[in-house]
Structure formats: C-alpha cells, structure tokens
Amino acid sequence: MTISQLSVFLENKTGYLNQVLAVLAKYNINIIALTVADTSDYGILRAIVSDPGKALEVLRAEQFSVRIHDILSIEMEAAPGTMSRILDLFTAADICIEYVYAFSFGSKSILILRTDNQDKSIEIIKANNLKSITEADLR
Amino acid sequence: MNDESRLKRQETRGILKSSRLHTKESSVAFKENNTRSNERLIWNKKMECMNRAEMRTLQSERLIGLVHRVYNNVPFYRKKMNELGVKPSDIHSIDDIVKLPFTYKNDLRDNYPFNLFAVPMKEIVRVHASSGTTGKPTTVGYTKTDIENWKEVVARCLTMAGIGKEDIMQISYGYGLFTGGLGIHYGAEAVGCSVIPISGGNTRRQLQLMSDFGSTVLACTPSYALHLADALSENGHSLRDMKLKTGVFGAEPWTENMRLELEKKWGIRAHDIYGLSEIMGPGVANDCIKHIGLHVHEDHFFPEVVHADTKQPVADGIEGELVFTTLTKEGIPLLRYNTRDLSTLNHEPCQCGRTSVRMKKITGRSDDMLIIRGVNLFPSQIEHVLLELGETSAHYMLYVDRDNNLDTLELKVELVESQLTDTIRDLQNLSRRIEHALNSAIGLHVKVTLVEPKTITRSEGKAVRVVDNRKK
Numbered sequence: 001m002t003i004s005q006l007s008v009f010l011e012n013k014t015g016y017l018n019q020v021l022a023v024l025a026k027y028n029i030n031i032i033a034l035t036v037a038d039t040s041d042y043g044i045l046r047a048i049v050s051d052p053g054k055a056l057e058v059l060r061a062e063q064f065s066v067r068i069h070d071i072l073s074i075e076m077e078a079a080p081g082t083m084s085r086i087l088d089l090f091t092a093a094d095i096c097i098e099y100v101y102a103f104s105f106g107s108k109s110i111l112i113l114r115t116d117n118q119d120k121s122i123e124i125i126k127a128n129n130l131k132s133i134t135e136a137d138l139r
Numbered sequence: 140m141n142d143e144s145r146l147k148r149q150e151t152r153g154i155l156k157s158s159r160l161h162t163k164e165s166s167v168a169f170k171e172n173n174t175r176s177n178e179r180l181i182w183n184k185k186m187e188c189m190n191r192a193e194m195r196t197l198q199s200e201r202l203i204g205l206v207h208r209v210y211n212n213v214p215f216y217r218k219k220m221n222e223l224g225v226k227p228s229d230i231h232s233i234d235d236i237v238k239l240p241f242t243y244k245n246d247l248r249d250n251y252p253f254n255l256f257a258v259p260m261k262e263i264v265r266v267h268a269s270s271g272t273t274g275k276p277t278t279v280g281y282t283k284t285d286i287e288n289w290k291e292v293v294a295r296c297l298t299m300a301g302i303g304k305e306d307i308m309q310i311s312y313g314y315g316l317f318t319g320g321l322g323i324h325y326g327a328e329a330v331g332c333s334v335i336p337i338s339g340g341n342t343r344r345q346l347q348l349m350s351d352f353g354s355t356v357l358a359c360t361p362s363y364a365l366h367l368a369d370a371l372s373e374n375g376h377s378l379r380d381m382k383l384k385t386g387v388f389g390a391e392p393w394t395e396n397m398r399l400e401l402e403k404k405w406g407i408r409a410h411d412i413y414g415l416s417e418i419m420g421p422g423v424a425n426d427c428i429k430h431i432g433l434h435v436h437e438d439h440f441f442p443e444v445v446h447a448d449t450k451q452p453v454a455d456g457i458e459g460e461l462v463f464t465t466l467t468k469e470g471i472p473l474l475r476y477n478t479r480d481l482s483t484l485n486h487e488p489c490q491c492g493r494t495s496v497r498m499k500k501i502t503g504r505s506d507d508m509l510i511i512r513g514v515n516l517f518p519s520q521i522e523h524v525l526l527e528l529g530e531t532s533a534h535y536m537l538y539v540d541r542d543n544n545l546d547t548l549e550l551k552v553e554l555v556e557s558q559l560t561d562t563i564r565d566l567q568n569l570s571r572r573i574e575h576a577l578n579s580a581i582g583l584h585v586k587v588t589l590v591e592p593k594t595i596t597r598s599e600g601k602a603v604r605v606v607d608n609r610k611k
Contacts, residue, residue, distance in 0.1 A: 005561060007560065009554055009591060041588045046561055065554055065559050065592055071561070098564075
C-alpha cells in the first residue's frame with residue numbers, strides 16, 4: 001500500500017538543493033520523483049528514489065536532516081478523469097488530502113498521496129481494488 | 140503662579156516654538172532660554188542644590204536609618220550582614236557603605252515574591268513586577284511614602300527638562316506591572332501637566348491624539364519615539380500638525396547620537412530619564428538642559444561605581460558597574476544594588492546650578508542582558524524555554540535588529556531530526572509553539588526560524604548566542 005519517501009529539510013540557501021542532489025548522484029541513487037514544499041525560510045524536499053535506505057544513510061552521513069516516511073502510492077490508468085475519480089473516493093470518506101504529486105514510470109502513472117488519515121485511506125484503497133505500488137515495482 | 144513666572148513661561152514657550160521652526164538657530168535660542176529661566180527649572184532647590192558636605196550628612200543619617208531597618212526587618216540582609224560580620228552599629232557615615240553587602244537581581248528572584256519587603260503587606264500600597272530570568276518576575280513593593288517620593292523625584296526630572304503646568308504630556312510608556320507608565324504619571328501630575336495616559340502601542344492613535352490634543356511632551360522609549368517620527372507621514376501627519384517640544388525618553392540604553400537624532404527629527408529637546416524598577420522605576424536620574432550627564436537624586440538613591448571584577452569603588456570618571464542604595468525606600472529597600480549598567484560618576488557642580496552627582500549616560504552593561512523595547516531579556520531565558528519545550532536542540536542564535544526603529548527579535552534554532560516530517564505544516568506548528576512559549580515567558584514576539592542541525596556555530600569558550608545589529 002505504501003512506498004518509502006525521503007523527506008529532506010532544506011534551508012533556503014543558494015545551491016542547497018543541489019548539494020542534496022549531488023550526494024545522491026555520487027552514490028548512484030536514482031531520483032524517480034521529486035517535489036519541494038517551500039516557505040520563505042525553508043522547504044522540505046520529498047523524493048521517491050531507487051534506494052531509499054541507502055539514500056538515508058549517505059545523506060545523514062553528510063549532515064543533512066533526513067527521514068523516511070511511508071506514503072500511499074496508487075497506480076493509475078493513463079486516461080482522463082482517473083485521478084479525479086480516485087480523489088472522489090477519499091472526499092466521500094471525509095479524508096483530507098495533505099499533499100499529492102504524480103509521476104510516470106515507464107508506462108505506469110503513479111499517484112503519491114498523503115492524507116490526514118493513513119489507516120482509513122488504506123482501507124479505501126483495498127475496498128476499491130486500487131493498485132498500489134512499492135519500491136520493487138520501480139526497479 | 141505669579142506674573143513674573145508666567146511671563147518667563149511664555150517666553151520659554153515662545154523660544155522653544157521658534158527653535159522648532161528654525162532648527163539651525165536652536166542652539167542660540169537654547170542658551171538664551173537657559174540663562175533666563177534657570178531657577179524655574181529646579182523643582183526642589185534645597186535637595187538638588189545642597190552643598191556637598193550637607194548632602195553627605197543627610198545621606199549618612201539616612202543610611203544609618205536604612206541599615207537598621209533592613210537588618211531588623213529583612214532576614215536576607217540580616218543574614219548577609221552577619222556573614223560579613225557587619226552590625227548596624229558599624230555604620231557611622233555614608234563612607235561606611237563599602238562595608239555593606241551588594242544586592243543582585245538574582246537576590247530579588249530568590250526572594251520572590253515578597254521576601255525582601257521590609258514592611259508588612261498592609262503597608263504596601265502598590266506592587267510592580269518585571270520579567271525575570273526563569274519565568275519568575277522581579278517583584279517590588281511601594282508604601283505610601285515610597286509613592287510620594289517617587290512622585291517627587293519624577294517631578295524633579297520633568298522640571299529639569301523644562302516641563303510644567305502648561306504642558307500636555309502624552310505618556311506612551313506601558314501602564315501596568317511595568318513601572319514606566321504609572322511611574323512617570325504621578326510626577327507629571329505633580330508638576331501640573333495635563334496628562335494623557337495613552338500607554339504604549341497603537342502608533343496610529345498615538346499620532347492622532349498627539350495632533351488632536353496638541354501634546355507638548357512625549358514620554359516613551361527612545362526607539363518608539365523614533366518609530367513615531369518615521370510613522371508621521373504614512374499616517375497622514377506632518378511635524379507641522381504637532382506641538383511637541385520636549386521628549387522624556389528612557390527604559391533602554393541610548394546614545395548621545397540617538398538623542399541628537401531625536402531632537403532633529405522631532406524638532407524637540409530630548410531628555411534621558413533613567414531608572415529601574417528595583418530601585419524605584421523611572422526617575423532615579425535625568426539630564427538637565429546642559430545634557431552633561433544625568434543628575435542622580437542622591438538624597439534618595441545613593442550611587443556608587445564599582446570595578447566590574449573587584450567590586451571595589453572607583454574614582455569619578457572611571458567606568459564601572461553602577462550601584463544604588465535606596466536611602467529612603469520603605470517597601471523594598473536595597474543595599475548596594477548592582478545594576479550591571481556601566482557608567483561613571485561626576486561630583487562637580489553642574490552649570491545648571493545643581494550640585495547633585497551626575498552619572499554618565501548608560502551605553503552598555505557588564506552582563507548579557509538585552510533591553511528590547513524596554514523589556515529586560517537575558518539570553519538564558521530563551522534557552523530555558525527551548526529546554527522546557529524539548530522539541531528542538533538547545534543550540535540557538537538570537538538576532539536583534541531594528542526595523543522601522545522598533546526592536547525585532549529573530550531566533551534561529553536547530554531542528555532535531557525526529558521533528559522532521561514530510562509536511563511543512565508540522566514544522567510551522569513547531570515554530571508557532573516555540574513562538575507562543577517565548578511570548579508567554581518573556582512577553583516579546585520572537586520570529587522563530589528553524590535551521591539545519593549542527594549549523595549554528597559551536598564556540599569553544601563562552602558561547603556567542605546573540606547578534607545585536609541595532610545601530611548604536
């Protein structure tokens with residue numbers, strides 16, 4: 001049901017994001033999807049990578065603030081209206097979406113979802129036979 | 140008021156008015172004004188112009204009385220004096236003051252709330268308090284006589300600044316537990332001012348009433364006075380609408396340059412009123428129109444300057460820690476209270492006619508206490524709040540700045556990894572929790588910025604926790 005997402009604390013300084021990326025590159029870790037949430041003072045980089053465990057280890061070693069969170073991931077059909085129909089299911093259950101991003105991997109379209117109620121969200125995914133993907137699917 | 144003095148007052152006002160309009164000529168007008176109405180500018184000639192020998196006799200008598208009072212009524216002082224092997228009978232004159240123990244801010248905190256009071260609570264008619272280092276405030280109590288004496292010394296200060304019956308005084312110091320507002324208030328009424336007790340804050344209303352009521356005197360912190368000056372045009376006012384002629388500024392250290400800047404910006408005469416709640420509140424000292432040091436009301440507050448390390452008294456003109464003994468205080472009399480403010484003393488008579496000792500304008504402190512918008516702040520208070528919350532590391536840097544002439548505080552604090560989540564909201568809530576906790580502990584708004592762990596410089600010696608970017 002879930003996938004490991006890296007969360008890295010980013011200070012709002014020139015070149016800071018690239019320092020994170022450089023570390024990942026150095027250890028040959030592939031970035032599959034990436035999004036940055038920002039405020040005026042700092043941001044959080046969220047990323048789906050090829051080897052989250054190793055990414056955590058090497059970023060920590062380079063003194064970055066980094067954690068791994070398990071996050072909902074849903075494979076979508078690449079057709080208009082698919083994402084809307086999925087989100088309708090959550091709205092109907094009165095679940096709030098905290099953030100969302102989507103990416104393509106090969107022929108797959110993948111929705112990454114963070115809600116205010118993870119357990120209830122998993123139930124919805126199961127009940128509606130939505131296809132979840134894991135790290136293994138992305139290798 | 141007799142005709143002569145009314146005439147003099149009118150002259151004074153006329154001259155001051157012209158000095159406002161023609162700033163270039165102000166120094167000339169100023170001198171003239173000074174020589175003509177010198178006598179009017181002294182509230183209590185007997186005390187303020189007493190010859191040195193008589194003053195020392197008076198101080199000696201008062202010190203002897205004080206030492207007996209604290210020894211008999213305040214267990215803290217009895218213990219301290221016993222430890223030093225000093226009895227009240229060892230004090231014969233003011234020169235013996237060096238035998239007495241010092242008092243520090245910590246002592247007030249340790250005796251919170253009322254244990255240093257020398258009279259029963261039924262004699263106390265008012266309590267003031269200021270923020271303390273660990274959340275406990277510093278509490279002071281006043282008897283009826285203390286309040287009368289306070290009124291008297293403030294009246295002297297205001298008169299010294301040329302303020303009198305004709306003046307409309309806008310008191311923009313905070314009223315309440317802080318001594319600023321109420322402290323000035325009664326002295327201002329005593330000299331006959333029309334008092335506007337507007338208290339602090341609300342810049343728009345301050346300027347509106349200043350204009351509508353024709354305030355001639357403004358009492359507030361120097362930084363707020365500067366802020367108000369700069370806010371004139373954006374609030375639709377100009378200096379032309381204002382009748383302000385005098386400023387009584389204090390509650391934070393400010394330089395001579397700042398004083399001149401305020402005089403220029405407002406077209407007024409700016410005076411420095413010094414005080415601290417532990418000793419009385421505003422009114423301990425004030426500068427006369429000569430502005431060469433602040434006259435200390437030494438019949439009430441005996442000043443010494445001591446070396447910061449040895450705590451030995453130093454000669455006139457040598458800088459050290461300013462120490463006061465409250466010769467007449469009944470509620471909470473203090474022996475040799477070390478203010479940690481740095482100053483020098485000057486016992487030469489002043490050109491204004493006063494003989495009272497003058498202290499140099501305070502420009503610094505011997506400890507790390509900051510004064511932010513008139514509020515005392517020790518960096519250790521910040522640390523205390525962070526440790527109590529326990530949600531960040533205790534590594535922080537406090538940046539003090541002046542934005543639009545108001546002091547601002549920004550706290551950079553290191554995030555701990557366990558607090559990092561994948562949502563911004565969690566981090567913002569964390570900052571907000573810290574801001575709330577700081578606000579309720581120190582009464583000041585602090586902007587909290589989370590930074591990366593281990594990015595705040597660790598120092599090997601004494602940690603540098605504060606960067607004060609306010610211009611001196």
